[in-house]
Amino acid sequence: MALVQVENVSKIYQTGEIEVAALSNINLSIDKASFVTFVGPSGSGKTTMLNLIGCLDKPTRGKVIVNGKQVNAFNRKQRAGFRGFVLGFIFQSFNLFPVLTAYENIEFPLVMIKNESASKRKDMIMSLLDSVGMQDQKDKFPDQLSGGQKQRVAVARALVTRPKLVMADEPTANLDKKSAVNVIRLMREMRDKYDTTFIFSTHDPGVMEEAEVVHTLVDGKLV
Amino acid sequence: MIRIFKIALRNLMRYKRRTLLTSLLITLGILLVILFSGLAGSFKTMMIGQITDSNLAQMQIHKKGYVSSIDTMPLNITLDSKAYKKIEKILKENPDVKAYSPRIKLSAMLSNFTETTNIRLNAIDPEKEIYVCPNVGERMKFEDNKTPDVLLKPGEIIIPEKLAMGMKIKIGDPVVLVANNKDGSVNGLNFKMVGIIESILGPQGKEGYMHIKDAQSLLRMEKPEVIEVALRIRDFERLDKVYEDLKLSLSEFINKKGKAVFEIHTWETLSPFSNIANMIDFMTITMKMIMIAIVLISILNVMMMSVYERVREIGTMSAIGTSPGKIMGLFLAEGLSLGLISTLAGNFIGILGIYFLNIYKIRFAFGKMDNLLLSPTIEISEIIWVSAIVLLISVFASFQPAYKASKMEPVDALGHI
Numbered sequence: 353m354a355l356v357q358v359e360n361v362s363k364i365y366q367t368g369e370i371e372v373a374a375l376s377n378i379n380l381s382i383d384k385a386s387f388v389t390f391v392g393p394s395g396s397g398k399t400t401m402l403n404l405i406g407c408l409d410k411p412t413r414g415k416v417i418v419n420g421k422q423v424n425a426f427n428r429k430q431r432a433g434f435r436g437f438v439l440g441f442i443f444q445s446f447n448l449f450p451v452l453t454a455y456e457n458i459e460f461p462l463v464m465i466k467n468e469s470a471s472k473r474k475d476m477i478m479s480l481l482d483s484v485g486m487q488d489q490k491d492k493f494p495d496q497l498s499g500g501q502k503q504r505v506a507v508a509r510a511l512v513t514r515p516k517l518v519m520a521d522e523p524t525a526n527l528d529k530k531s532a533v534n535v536i537r538l539m540r541e542m543r544d545k546y547d548t549t550f551i552f553s554t555h556d557p558g559v560m561e562e563a564e565v566v567h568t569l570v571d572g573k574l575v
Numbered sequence: 576m577i578r579i580f581k582i583a584l585r586n587l588m589r590y591k592r593r594t595l596l597t598s599l600l601i602t603l604g605i606l607l608v609i610l611f612s613g614l615a616g617s618f619k620t621m622m623i624g625q626i627t628d629s630n631l632a633q634m635q636i637h638k639k640g641y642v643s644s645i646d647t648m649p650l651n652i653t654l655d656s657k658a659y660k661k662i663e664k665i666l667k668e669n670p671d672v673k674a675y676s677p678r679i680k681l682s683a684m685l686s687n688f689t690e691t692t693n694i695r696l697n698a699i700d701p702e703k704e705i706y707v708c709p710n711v712g713e714r715m716k717f718e719d720n721k722t723p724d725v726l727l728k729p730g731e732i733i734i735p736e737k738l739a740m741g742m743k744i745k746i747g748d749p750v751v752l753v754a755n756n757k758d759g760s761v762n763g764l765n766f767k768m769v770g771i772i773e774s775i776l777g778p779q780g781k782e783g784y785m786h787i788k789d790a791q792s793l794l795r796m797e798k799p800e801v802i803e804v805a806l807r808i809r810d811f812e813r814l815d816k817v818y819e820d821l822k823l824s825l826s827e828f829i830n831k832k833g834k835a836v837f838e839i840h841t842w843e844t845l846s847p848f849s850n851i852a853n854m855i856d857f858m859t860i861t862m863k864m865i866m867i868a869i870v871l872i873s874i875l876n877v878m879m880m881s882v883y884e885r886v887r888e889i890g891t892m893s894a895i896g897t898s899p900g901k902i903m904g905l906f907l908a909e910g911l912s913l914g915l916i917s918t919l920a921g922n923f924i925g926i927l928g929i930y931f932l933n934i935y936k937i938r939f940a941f942g943k944m945d946n947l948l949l950s951p952t953i954e955i956s957e958i959i960w961v962s963a964i965v966l967l968i969s970v971f972a973s974f975q976p977a978y979k980a981s982k983m984e985p986v987d988a989l990g991h992i
Contacts, residue, residue, distance in 0.1 A: 408894055408986040429898065436896020443989070447891040451585035463578050464897045509895070 361414030440510030500531030605921025698790030890988025910973025
């Protein structure tokens, strides 16, 4: 059974009296532990697609089923809970909390969502820091890290709750080419290590090559 | 919970200058409230002490109707010995009553054999009066500045300072008092002036003193009568309770018309200073209201700015699954932490200020009383009350911004520029 099923999904944004179709009648499924990318030019609907699968937004029409749950029927609180326990997020601008160290940034979801004991938290975080190669940088604050290091911390933060699916919207857009490829490779390694499905969006051809499944969006339609 | 407060504190330290300024403002507000409460409270306590302990007493019992005609000092609204005994019995049975003293209030003509003038007199039993008004002797000046063991003996009189000066009467001089009794007949007696008394706030503070037995003779009372019974209680904090108890006990005595025979009043209804005391209380409350406004506006402002500056961060928190309640909790903790830091600082500096004011005492004059030393004190309950208010207002002020943060849609917040 697919981890993600998108059935006849459309998303229309209303701006005054003008309707803009960000996605039109999308159907797709994504298997467990796959490494999928959405590609396409700016405004093609990549971010909207990720937002719908990531329970950050609701479709105007259609169904989004993630891990067997029809997430578009969830209320606000259910969506927050689902995101915390089933999904992980990596952002284009890293979105690390500036007042927390690398260690504390990774710890944040465990404190706020999972309520794990301190010793268990420490084991999980140290193991992830080791996996992303950031153990020696754990006490640094985000402004003391390079872009590539920040994104590594973000990858570790996304994985710390052991999610089934990690969503990454343009995770390499703010990185140089070398760091971008390194981050994508790290994500794939993590997929291999934790059996986590990764869905990311990009318009960088170098990064696209690293993906196993590529979905191309043009003007809100899969091509 | 500790982690949430740790994050809250770090977020506050992110904007050091803003946090410092806001915290200083709240600290200043708390400091002002503590200093004002301490100074005003001690001034009020001192003045009440001066009034009740040196002249008025804490409570007075009269025959019904006396207080409403107090300005004319009526001699026909008296307590006869039977009534006095009834009152005495009630006072003795009440464990809260520490002491009581009978008094006669009268006005007379004072003559130094060349001039004559009016004088208001408080006729007391000096041995009892000293327990009711322990500081009564402090306002009096005697020969060689020595206070005698018994303030007054029969045949002696103490005259208000200004009156003595105006009539050029010196300590030891003979004077004559002439008074009308309640039937209108006139009587005169010779006295020796043994002391002068400084005036105190209010009309009752400009009275001379004489022995109660002399007053009874001067007024030709065939049977001893008194005008009032002044009393002192063991714990001034229980004034209202004791007043109610005594009022209830006295209300049992009714005349043939079914009306109360006695009336009892606390110092508050007998002295105009009670209005000043009420004004001081009102000003203290006003200070507290100003402090509340400072806390409310400054924390609301800081927290609103904090939310608007961290929209993307809120979006991230929400996206990774933090519940709206916990996002709200984070911002409430931030406001509470700001209030708590300011409260601790304000209390510390305030208590330090009170301590220094006690070392370098404030000297002031009030009416005829000069050289009064103000020793401000602040009750721990007052500090707890002020702190609780500040913390409560801190949370209240943070509520709206915190609620706004918790209600942000992650998709909108993440897209915020």
